[in-house]
Amino acid sequence: MGVKTYSRKADGGKALTANLNVEEFACSDGSDMILISQELTALLQKIRDHFGEPMEICSGYRTPAYNEKIGGAEKSQHLLGMAADIAIAGVSPLEIAQYAEFLQPASGGIGVYQTFTHVDVRAGRARWDNRSGTPKPVDGWSGYTETGTSEAELAVEWITKAGILKGNGAGDFLLDQPLTARRFAVLLYRYDRQRKKE
Numbered sequence: 001m002g003v004k005t006y007s008r009k010a011d012g013g014k015a016l017t018a019n020l021n022v023e024e025f026a027c028s029d030g031s032d033m034i035l036i037s038q039e040l041t042a043l044l045q046k047i048r049d050h051f052g053e054p055m056e057i058c059s060g061y062r063t064p065a066y067n068e069k070i071g072g073a074e075k076s077q078h079l080l081g082m083a084a085d086i087a088i089a090g091v092s093p094l095e096i097a098q099y100a101e102f103l104q105p106a107s108g109g110i111g112v113y114q115t116f117t118h119v120d121v122r123a124g125r126a127r128w129d130n131r132s133g134t135p136k137p138v139d140g141w142s143g144y145t146e147t148g149t150s151e152a153e154l155a156v157e158w159i160t161k162a163g164i165l166k167g168n169g170a171g172d173f174l175l176d177q178p179l180t181a182r183r184f185a186v187l188l189y190r191y192d193r194q195r196k197k198e
Contacts, residue, residue: 003081006034015178017045025060025084029069034061035081039121043103044084047119050099051088058116059085077109083120085113093117093131098144101127110141164190 006014009032012023016036025036048055062070062078077083088096096117100110109126111118128135156175159165164187 003035003037006036008032008034016041018178019048019055020044020057024057025081027061027063027066028059029063029066031063031066033063036061037080037082037121040082040084040119043100043108043119043121044086046103047086047096047099048088051091051096053088053090056087056089057084058087077120077122082122083109083118085116085118087116094141094143097141101141102144102146105140111135112141159187162191162194164194166190 006022006025008023008026011034012021012026014022016022016025016038020041022034022036026034044055044057059078060083061081062072062076064079067073067076067079072078086096087093093112093114093116096119097110097112100108100117100119104110104121107121107123107125109118109120109122109128111126111128111130113130127138127140129138130136156165
């Protein structure tokens with residue numbers, strides 16, 4: 001996975017995952033160019049799926065000028081299209097950080113703020129707490145543990161065992177890809193055939 005360059009004007013409505021599109025990552029200064037990491041969008045979709053609620057991207061890509069204007073870090077991952085500040089209604093920034101920690105325990109950046117959580121996909125590992133208004137390094141954001149198999153995991157297991165979801169032949173079921181009308185029609189067709197066999 002890598003970082004792709006998009007145009008706000010030409011690509012704004014383009015889906016990146018099942019629930020995220022290009023426009024959501026645009027810089028607040030109104031500039032057209034948007035850099036977005038595919039690894040970041042995959043991570044954010046997993047977080048969104050886990051909590052099952054819409055996610056607000058408070059800050060995605062930033063141009064150097066805008067990052068400087070708002071006092072962002074000189075080497076901010078936002079400049080590279082590899083970071084997002086996110087919020088989910090009804091979920092605390094700490095809870096989001098704890099789940100992000102579970103997803104990427106040995107890499108990436110995770111920072112907790114009063115109203116949002118920063119997540120990035122840098123190769124190294126960084127953790128900080130900025131709820132007081134001053135960033136303080138922390139060891140990590142422990143607290144989340146898997147308590148069992150989620151409904152989503154059970155559904156994927158069932159749909160693959162039934163032969164309804166077959167993937168791309170390389171073992172990838174494309175679970176984080178947008179669902180096109182054609183792909184949805186194929187899934188319905190296979191489901192109907194399976195149902196008639198039972």
